[in-house]
Amino acid sequence: MSDTMRTVNIGLIGLGTVGGGTARTIEHNRDEYLRAYGIDLRIAKACALDPEQAAAAGIPAEAFTTDWHDVVADPAVDIVVELIGGEHPATEIFEAAFAAGKHVVTANKALLGRNMERLCALAREHGVQLRCEASAGGGIPIVAALEYSLAGNRMLTVAGILNGTTNYILSRMASEGSDFADVLADAQRLGYAEADPSADVDGFDAASKVAILSSIAFHTRVTTDDVYMQGIRDISPVDIDEARKMGRTIKLLGIARMTEDGIDARVHPAMIPSDHMLASVNGAMNAVFAVGDSVGETMFYGAGAGSYPTASAVVGDVLELARAIARGERPEAEPEPFERRVAIRPIEELRCRYYLRLTAARADDALPAVADTLEAFKIAVAEARQVVDGGERSVIVITEEAREGDVQAACAELAKLASIERVASLIRIEDTAAWAEGAEANE
Amino acid sequence: MSDTMRTVNIGLIGLGTVGGGTARTIEHNRDEYLRAYGIDLRIAKACALDPEQAAAAGIPAEAFTTDWHDVVADPAVDIVVELIGGEHPATEIFEAAFAAGKHVVTANKALLGRNMERLCALAREHGVQLRCEASAGGGIPIVAALEYSLAGNRMLTVAGILNGTTNYILSRMASEGSDFADVLADAQRLGYAEADPSADVDGFDAASKVAILSSIAFHTRVTTDDVYMQGIRDISPVDIDEARKMGRTIKLLGIARMTEDGIDARVHPAMIPSDHMLASVNGAMNAVFAVGDSVGETMFYGAGAGSYPTASAVVGDVLELARAIARGERPEAEPEPFERRVAIRPIEELRCRYYLRLTAARADDALPAVADTLEAFKIAVAEARQVVDGGERSVIVITEEAREGDVQAACAELAKLASIERVASLIRIEDTAAWAEGAEANE
Incomplete structure (x- = not known):
């Protein structure tokens, strides 16, 4: 055991999936923390609406409360851990904890995606830290x-x-050739997707994480509303198959790039080379490239x-907070993390290659009209052809590099063509090599 | 700019590949550190034997010295950065810097692989930190x-x-079907391998990193001498080809596992499933699995x-040190990092499947004698067959799970058989799934 030993008390708000796992992890490894860091980490107070959750998490009755105010107000508590998610009462918990001089640890991506700047500034005003590793990338x-x-x-x-x-759904669609709706239903049955899957499949969850990570990476404010968002509902087995023929794999990516014209921040399905490391990230796993x-x-x-x-x-x-506290330090927030205001580059200014799938009313006639429409918007076509999948006839178009604004405008016109039913898929062909443009590494 | 601004001075010892890159990185990004962290990071003193290195790194003449004592003794220097490598005078630099109350940042894996415990304890005695991110995994x-x-x-x-x-060499051997010696010579010509390649190709460099990483991961002392070491000189195109037929890829792995019988620490070529993420790490890139x-x-x-x-x-x-200094803290070493003494499990106790390639004097007769010898050591054979590569006849044996001590003893006997020339390759078939045994994650 270490020569300095200090009890650090945490107050845990939320005992659901993450809160319960947190309580059990601390319980399992408490002796290790004591031995390695000289810290006796205790859950002094824990809050949930359901007392059964407390019992399942091994919280003794005397430490349990159903009122979060009891946790924040407990003078023994050094660190408040907020794991209930959502904007309210999480915001009020943060504010009350900071005002009481307590550090906050959170996994709340929805809240931080929208309000990270204000909450970090508030923590700093009160001389405490707001830590959020769990809010983006889970355990990564x-x-x-x-x-x-x-x-x-x-x-x-x-x-x-x-x-x-979404990665679980796309991985299964790719390996089984199944439809989005079927895999989603199965994922819901197996607990991989929520009953209301919108936050995941429409990209909001990933966009919150893009906002948090790009705020930190670029030392500026990016909020969820700044992030362009397109989900995976429109991805079909035909798209996955066509991608494969191109040596590519479809993944829902969250991307934040610092460009000369501002921050390019977006979430959408993208075709990436099948030998790219992200292409082999399957199932519910996550992976993040960070390029400096x-x-x-x-x-x-x-x-x-x-x-x-x-x-x-x-x-x-x-x-990390407890170790600083045990050393007798008062861990403070860093100065003004989001002072810089970097512009967000509008999605219309994105330039990449595009894959379009147009369902054709009369497929035989569609190609010339499609080509004419794209030409009118000065979009060069690398490849255009018809495919038949079951009863459905589609036109597949691969463009050369084009401006998103032009492609969007062209799609609006394509949808009006008599020979075209609708623009069923628009998938960006991501230039992953561009992610490392400007790096001096690996010279 | 931030409301708190503090100059932090570093003393840089060594202006070679890493030292020069460090000086240039600080020069490129100084404004960013000032803006984001309120830190004016300056190289107050820099030392190299060759003044031309100083000029190339942009070090002004007045900050340059050829005597490292000048750096450590400079009262302006807050942090000493040691980037000369090797055990001496690096050890003396650490000792002098600690005695002068200065933190040390280092990339010196050879030194830390052997003496991490003593140097960390010394840093702690003097109330300063020893930081070594660059000593294992480079930029990772x-x-x-x-x-x-x-x-x-x-x-x-x-x-x-x-x-x-070694990963560069193995990647090229796999993609080109070339011999080790030819690729090594080319790697030396291209600057990917040293003139004396031993530290890399014989596994010493990786073993130092295993020692450092396992000391930190398991909170105990592991030194380079504790790590079993086998290099890649014996790997042949036949081995790579045979691995491919088994759906496997050969990589030089550094492995440290906490087992019930102590720490299993080893560096050797291993066959891993070709769809494992490490199998797609090619060229000079590194990748580390950390399983908790x-x-x-x-x-x-x-x-x-x-x-x-x-x-x-x-x-x-x-x-990280500079930010603590700027906050007015005195970053201290953690208490007693290596107090625990966990036993090192001898390599003889390893249990896995083995791939053996035996060059056969008279190949037609070799198989029965090989089978008898392995049976005498109670090593079950999953597969044994002869291959002819050019003029060379070999016997390939894949064992079922066996104890390393038995396999080593059997190999000594195999080498004595009249029908066998020598045991040309012994490659462990790594059970990568076992790395996550005991994890509660992903339930």
């Missing part, structure tokens, strides 16, 4: 990497697979969600 | 992940590709060497 230590280990770099890109549910001018490409891989992996990130944050 | 932030982000876990395994030179009981499998990927990537790790460590 990407937040700490961007805040500390890679701090010597000018960051160029943070991009990757940030949502496990000195370090070049790095990648961080692990479970992006789940009880114990997310608990790992929460307890890592808790222990 | 694996040290910080183990020290901080994953601290809530009981770590089970740290394993991966820890040497870029809560987080499950995580992987960290990036450039394991090179001027700028290694500088990224060095500057990350420097900035």
Whole structure:
């Protein structure tokens, strides 16, 4: 045992999947923390609406409360751990904890995606820290990497697979050739997707994480509303098959790049080379590329969600605060993290190659009209052909590099053509090599 | 700019590949550190034997010295950055810097692989920190992940590709079907391998990193001498080809596992499933799996060497110290990091499947005698067959799970058989799934 020993008390608000995993992780490994760091980590108070959750998490009756105010007000509590998610009462918990001089550790991506700047500033005003490793990438230590280990770099890109549910669905669609709706239903049955899957499949969850990670990486404010968002509902087996023929794999990516024209921040399905490392990230796993001018490409891989992996990130944050407290320090927030205001580049200014799938009313006649329409918008076509899948006839178009605004406008016109039923898919062909443009590494 | 601004002075010893990259990284990004962290990071003093290196690194004449004592003795210097490598005078530099109350940041894996415990204890005695992110995995932030982000876990395994030179050689052998010697010569010509390649190709470099990473992960002392070591000189195109037929890829792995019988620490070529993420790590890149009981499998990927990537790790460590200094804290070493003494499990106790390639004097007769010999050691054979490669006849044996001690003893007997010339290759078939045994994650 260490020569300095200090009890650090945490107050745990929320005992669901992540909160329960956090309580159990601390219980399992308490002796290890004592031995390795001289810290006796205790859950002094824990709050949930359902007392049965407390029992399942091993919280003794005397430490349990159904009122979060009891946790924040407890003078023994050094660190408040908020694991209920959502904007309210999480916001009020943060405010009350800061006002009481307590540090906050959270996994709340929805809240931080919208209000990170204000809450970090508030923590700083009160001389305490707000730590959020678990809010992006689950157990993957990407937040700490961007805040500390890679701090010597000018960051160029943070991009990757940030949502496990959609990666699980796309992985199964690719391996089984199944439809989105069928795999989603099965994923819901197996607990990989929520009853209301919108936050995952429409990209909101990943967009929150893009907002958090790009705020940290680029030292500026990016909110969820700044992030362009397109989900995976329109991805069909035909698209996955066509991608495969091109040597590509479809993944839902969250991408944040620092460009000369501002921050390019977006979530959408993208075709990436099948030999790219992200292409082999399957199932519910997450992986994030972080590219800096000195370090070049790095990648961080692990479970992006789940009880114990997310608990790992929460307890890592808790222990870092606890170790500072045990050394007799008062861990303070860093100065003005989001002072810079970098413009967000509108999605219309994105330039890449595009894959379009148009369902054709009379397929035989569609190609010339499609070509004419694209030409009118000065979009060069690399390849255009018809495919028949079951009864459905489609036109597949691969463009040369084009401007998103032009492609969007062209799609609106394509949808009006008599020979075209609708624009069924628009998938960006991501230039992953561009993520490392400007890196001095690997010379 | 931030409301608190503080100049932090570093003393840089060594201006070679990594030292030069460190100086240039700081020069490129100084404004960013000032803006983001309120830190004016300056190289107050820099030391090299060759003044031309100083000029190339942009060090002004008045800050340059050829005597490292000048750096350590400079009262302006807050942090000493040691980037000369080797045991001496690096050891003396550490001792002098600690005695002068200065923190040390280093990339010196050879020194730390042998003396980490003593040097960390010495830093602690003097109330300063020794930081070594760059000593394992180059730019990959694996040290910080183990020290901080994953601290809530009981770590089970740290394993991966820890040497870029050997991975470059094996990757080219696999893609080109070339011999080890030819690729090594070409790698030396291209600067991927040293004139004396022994530290890389014989596994010493990777073993140092295994010692450092397992010491941190398992909170105990592991030194380079504790790590079993086998290099890649014996790997032939036949082995790579046979592995491919088994759906496997040969990589030089560094592996540290906490087992019930002690720490299993080893560096050797291993056959891993070709769809394992480490199998797609090619060229000079590194990747490390870190498996914890809560987080499950995580992987960290990036450039394991090179001027700028290694500088990224060095500057990350420097900035973390600098940020604490700027907050008015005195960053202290953690208490007693290596107090626990966990036994090292002897390599003889390893149990896995083995691939053996025996060059046969008279191949037609060799199989029965080989089978008899293995049976005498109670080693079950899954597959045994003859292959002819050019003029060379070999016997390939794949065993069922066996004890290393028995396999080593059997190989000594096999070499004595009249029908066998020599045991040309012994390659372990790594059970990568076992790395996550005991994890509660991903339930």
